[in-house]
Amino acid sequence: MRAILSYADRLAGRGHDVEVIVPVRRKLAAVWRTLRGDRPRWLADFRARVRFVDAWEAQALPRADVCVATAWPSARVVAAAPDRAGVKFYFVQGYESLFAGTPEEVDPTYRLPLRKIAISTWLRDLMREKFDSDAEVIVTPVEARLFHRVEADPGTSRPRALMLQHSHVRKGVGDGLEAAARVKRQVPSLHLVGFGVNTPAGHVAFDEFHPNLPQERMAWLYSGADIYLCPSWDEGLSMAPMEAMACGAALVTYDNGGCRDYARDGETALVARRCDVDELAMKLEWMATDAALRAKLAAQGQAFITTAFDWDRAVDRMEALFRAAR
Numbered sequence: 001m002r003a004i005l006s007y008a009d010r011l012a013g014r015g016h017d018v019e020v021i022v023p024v025r026r027k028l029a030a031v032w033r034t035l036r037g038d039r040p041r042w043l044a045d046f047r048a049r050v051r052f053v054d055a056w057e058a059q060a061l062p063r064a065d066v067c068v069a070t071a072w073p074s075a076r077v078v079a080a081a082p083d084r085a086g087v088k089f090y091f092v093q094g095y096e097s098l099f100a101g102t103p104e105e106v107d108p109t110y111r112l113p114l115r116k117i118a119i120s121t122w123l124r125d126l127m128r129e130k131f132d133s134d135a136e137v138i139v140t141p142v143e144a145r146l147f148h149r150v151e152a153d154p155g156t157s158r159p160r161a162l163m164l165q166h167s168h169v170r171k172g173v174g175d176g177l178e179a180a181a182r183v184k185r186q187v188p189s190l191h192l193v194g195f196g197v198n199t200p201a202g203h204v205a206f207d208e209f210h211p212n213l214p215q216e217r218m219a220w221l222y223s224g225a226d227i228y229l230c231p232s233w234d235e236g237l238s239m240a241p242m243e244a245m246a247c248g249a250a251l252v253t254y255d256n257g258g259c260r261d262y263a264r265d266g267e268t269a270l271v272a273r274r275c276d277v278d279e280l281a282m283k284l285e286w287m288a289t290d291a292a293l294r295a296k297l298a299a300q301g302q303a304f305i306t307t308a309f310d311w312d313r314a315v316d317r318m319e320a321l322f323r324a325a326r
Contacts, residue, residue: 002239003093003119003140004070005043010315012047019049019064023056061085066322072096075109087325090114092123092135094236094258099168107131115325117318120237122257138317139261140237141309146215147243149302152224156208157189159288162225162249164232164240165196165209172254172275176231177205179281187288195221222247226294227287232256233275245269245305250298252284262308268301 005020012018053060058080061067067085069078071093078088090112097106110116110127116135118124124135154160163176180192194206195213210221222228228244230253237258241251245262251269253259254276263269270287272279287294 002043002143004091005046005048006143006311007091007315007318008048009043009046010311011319014315014319016319018047019051019062021051021053021056021061023054024052025054058082058085065326069109069114072101072106072109075112075114079109079112079114087322088114089322089325090116092116092118092127092236093140095123095126095234098234099170115321117321118236120258120261122260123236126257136317136321138314139309140239141311141314142239142242142246142305143311144246144306147219147222147246149246149248150219150223152220154208154224156191158191159187159189159226159294160191160193160224161227161229161252161284161288162193162195162221162244163206163229165194165198165200165206170233172231172233175233175254175275175277175280176229178277179231179284180229181205182281183285183288186285190288193221193225218243219247222249225249226298227252227284229284230254230256230259231280235259237261242305242309245298245301248298248302250287250294251301252280252287254280262301262305264304267297268304269297 008018008020056074056077058077061081063084064086066087066089067078067081068089068091069075070091075090097103110131110133116127116133118127118135118137119140121137124137127133127135161180166173184190191207194209197212199209199211213221222244225244228241228249228251230241232238232254233256235256235258241253242262245251251263253263253269253271254274255271256274263271265271270283272283
């Protein structure tokens, strides 16, 4: 959502007429407007328009130069839109067959005659190899205004390892908890910190948990971590590890596909084979016990994340793709 709205906002700021069309039941739309207006309150001075509709309808899409699908349900609508809706694009932020729909529903959308923009080289390669469809790559940058190093001294034992709690099995939370438990037997001072929308039910395996922190507090959470642990099996890109790196945390991650644009083993992160808990635990223990390595990878990772990807350059690229297609 942040990427979609950030592009919409920045393109509108360059003088383009940008409208974000959101399907939502009428009563929910009324509640949203009452509480928040037609703009996301966490994106200050949002410059694009938001229009709520009961449902996406291809024939009802407005006249435009460019029409962008942002997920598999909207891809079919955009593909069916009349020519007046403009040149048709598909902004691919993940392989949604893995988590947001069945392959029977999702996979056909990647074969639709839409110009694709993927947020990672892994997604681009997947589009080519699995669906014989090319894609341009624009890696989503970290929002520097929100995610940068701040003062944070939580006053707990060190090292602190931060991990996202998520209910979807492909996020690999079980793998991360198992890896951390193994390392704790060798490094009792390891302090495992969790965060997520909701506190996990039942026994909480985290030493500390932060539910649903406001955006402006996330830099504090990331900055207070020595290590960010990402045990996710598959990711289109994954912003949380990138945000944590921008705030100075050293990354330990599975090779989940999307991380390949920023997680380089031994250079900007420690990377374990996908779904190999033994190697994940080994890499986490190495990062936890070698303070010099941890400091080096944290510094190199932070430098890479904050210089390789930039919002102005990303919007330049997207704007150029749109102009060239007209």
